[in-house]
Amino acid sequence: MLAGGGASDVTDLISALPPPEQHPDLQLILGDALRMSGSVTWASRVFAPLLAQADHDRRWPARLLWRAAMVPYLRTDYAGALAVLDRADAAPTPAPPGPDDVLLLACRASTLAQLGRVDDAVTTGARALVAAQRVNEDAPLAAAHIAAALTSSGTRRDGHLADALAAAERAGDLVQQARVLVNQAHCLLREARYPSALATAVRAVRAAELAGPPGVLVTALHNAGEALVRLGRYDEATLHFTRSKLVSQRLGLNRAAAGVYGLAEVSRRLGRREEALAAFAEAAELARDVGDLQVRIPALAGLARLRCESNAADLDAARAAADEAHRLAPAFLLSCALAATGWVAYAEGDLEVARRRAAEAVRAARTGRQADALAEALELTAAVAADPAASRDALVEAGAIWQAAGAGPAAERTVVLLGRVPGADAAQRSAARAAANRLLALGIETVDGRQLSELSVDGGTVEVRVLGRFEVIVGGREVPLPAWRSRQARTLLKILVARRGRAVGRAELCELLWPDDEPRRTAHRLSVLLSAVRAVLDPPRRWPVDRYVRADLTGVRVDLTRVVVDAETLLADVPRAERLARAGDPARARAVLADVDAAYRGDAFTDEPYEDWADGLREQARSMWLRALRELARQYRRDGDSDRAATTLVRLLDADCYDEWAHRALVATLVGAGRHGEARRAFDRWGGAMRAIDAPPPHPDVLRARAGQQG
Known part of the structure; x- marks a missing residue:
C-alpha cells in the first residue's frame, strides 16, 4: 500500500487500532507512512522510541534503521541520517542479505553522496547493487540502482536510472518511480534537453503527488520550474517554484532554498532586479544553513x-x-x-x-x-x-x-x-x-x-501599446502622464492609432475631441494638440516634424512604418502563423501563435470602453486573438498534447463562452485523455451556454468521441 501511494490509508488503519494491538512492526510501518504523507514531525516521534528500544536491546534491525534514517534525510539533515545508519555497524551482517539490508545500503550510499563522500558512496552503492542482485526482488533492486546512479555519470548513470525505473515499474512501486523520474529530469536539465526534462519532471510530479514522499515532490516541482524557465514559460515556472517552496515550508523539510532560487531566476530574467537580489540572497542563506551546494x-x-x-x-x-x-x-x-x-x-x-x-x-x-x-x-x-x-x-x-x-x-x-x-x-x-x-x-x-x-526600435521607431493599458514607449521608456500636458493629446494619438494609419479629416477629429464646441475654435486647438503629440514622440526634436504623425490636405494619420503598434503586430502575426502551418512548419506556427497569445494583455483601448472610434480595432484584435487560440488548440490536439489543448480551449471559452466549436473540442479532448469527470463537467457547461442563447443543446454522444476527432 505504501509503495502504491496509500500512505494516508495506512496511517488511518494503524491509528485506528487500540494501543495493545499496535505491535512494534506496525509502529515502524506507521512511522514510514507518516513520513511519506508529509507528517515528518510525527514520524520522528514514532521512530524515536523504536530506536531507543533498539539501542537498549543492542539490536538494530535494518528494516528500522533505513526507515528511521529517511526522516532526517527528508529534512536535508544528512549527517543526522548517517548517524542513524551508523548503528548498523554494530549489528551482525546477515548472510544472505534480505531486502531491508539492500534498502539500508542504498540509503547509506545516497546519504554519503549527499554529504560529498563520493568514494564511500561509490563503494557502498556497489555493495547495495551486488546484494540486490542476490535478493532478486524488484523494489530493492530499484533502490540500489538509484544509489549507484548518484555517483555515476554519462551512459552509466543513464543505464542505472533506466534499470531502476524498469524495476520500480515491475514492482508497482510509485515511490521509487517518482525518485527515478526526479533524477532523470535533473540529468536532462544538466544536458540542456529542456522539453524532455519538462515532460519527465511533470511525470515525477504526478507520481510524487500520488505516492510521496514530500521531499520528492519538492524536487520534482523545482525541476519542472527550472525547465519552464529555460523554455520561457515564466508564469508557469513561478507557480511551480512557489508550490515547491510552500510545500517545504509547510512540512518543515528545510528544502525551500531551491524554490526561492527558482523565483530569483525568474525575477532576474524579467529584469526585476531588486526582487531577484533579495531572493538570491535568501536562497544562498537557506542553502548555507542546510549545506546545499547545488543551490x-x-x-x-x-x-x-x-x-x-x-x-x-x-x-x-x-x-x-x-x-x-x-x-x-x-x-x-x-x-x-x-x-x-x-x-x-x-x-x-x-x-x-x-x-x-x-x-x-x-x-x-x-x-x-x-x-x-x-x-x-x-x-x-x-x-x-x-x-x-x-x-x-x-x-x-x-x-x-x-x-x-x-x-x-x-x-x-x-x-x-x-x-x-x-x-x-x-x-x-x-x-x-x-x-x-x-x-x-x-x-x-x-x-x-x-x-x-x-x-x-530602429532609428527612432516609437512603440504604442493599446492592448490592455495604453502605453507609449519612446527611447525605451514609457512616456509619463505629465509629459502629455493634456488628456486630449493622448486621445488624439489613440484615435489616429485606432484608424490604423488611415487619414482622419481635421473636421472629424475636432468633432470627436470637442463634440460641443464650434469648429472655428477647435481648429486651432487641434494644431496645438498635434504639436504636443509630436513633442512627446520626439522630445529632442531630432527628426522632421512629420516623422511619426503626418498632416496634409487629406487629414492627419499616424505613420505605421515608424510607429510600432502591438495590435497591428498581432493582426499580421496570426495570418503568418496560419501560412506557416499550411507550408508544413507547425512548430514555427505554434511559436508565433504563442507569441500572439502572450502579447494580448487585454482588449484594445480598455480605458476607452464607450468610445465608438475604438470599437473597430478593439473587435478586430479580439477576433484575431480568439482565432489564434483556436488554431493553437487545433495544433495541440493534432500533436496529441491534451494538457495544452485543454488549457487553451478553457481560456478560449473564458473569453467566449458561446463558442460551440471550442466546447465540442474541449469535451472531445478530455474524453480522449481519459479525463471523464472533467469531460462531463465541460459538457454540462456547454449545455448551459447553449440554453442561455436558445441554441440546440449538445448530444451526449460527444462524451464517447475519440481523441483524434477534430471538433
Missing part, C-alpha cells in the same frame, strides 16, 4: 552577476559572492562559479583576468559535458573577447546550444548580442531587433543590463 553556488553566482550590472558601489559585494562560490564549488558547479568571477573581473575592467576565467569556465563545462554551463561560459567569452570575430564565434556556438536545447529565450538573447557586436551587418542588426521584440513580448526587458527597447 548555494548558483545563488551566489546570481548575486554576483546582478551586482555587476549596477553601479560600482556593488562591486565589492559582487566580488565577495563570486569568490565564495569559486571557493566552495565542487567540480560539477565549477564552470558556474568561474563564470561569476569572470563577470566581476569584466565589470572591474580587468580584461586579462576576465578572459582567463572565461577560458577556464569553458574548459570546465566541456570536461563535465554540461551543455548549459558551456553556453553561459561562451556568452562571457563573447563579452570579453579581444576582437569581434571571436565574439561572434562564441555567440554563434552558444546560440546553437540553446537552440538545440529548446531554450528559446536564451537563443534569442544570443541573437540580440550578435546584433551588438561591432561590425554586425544589416541582417544581424535586423535579426537582433526582431529577437528583442520577441523577448519583450515575453516580459524580458534587458539583456546584460541593457534595455531591449533600445534595440527593438
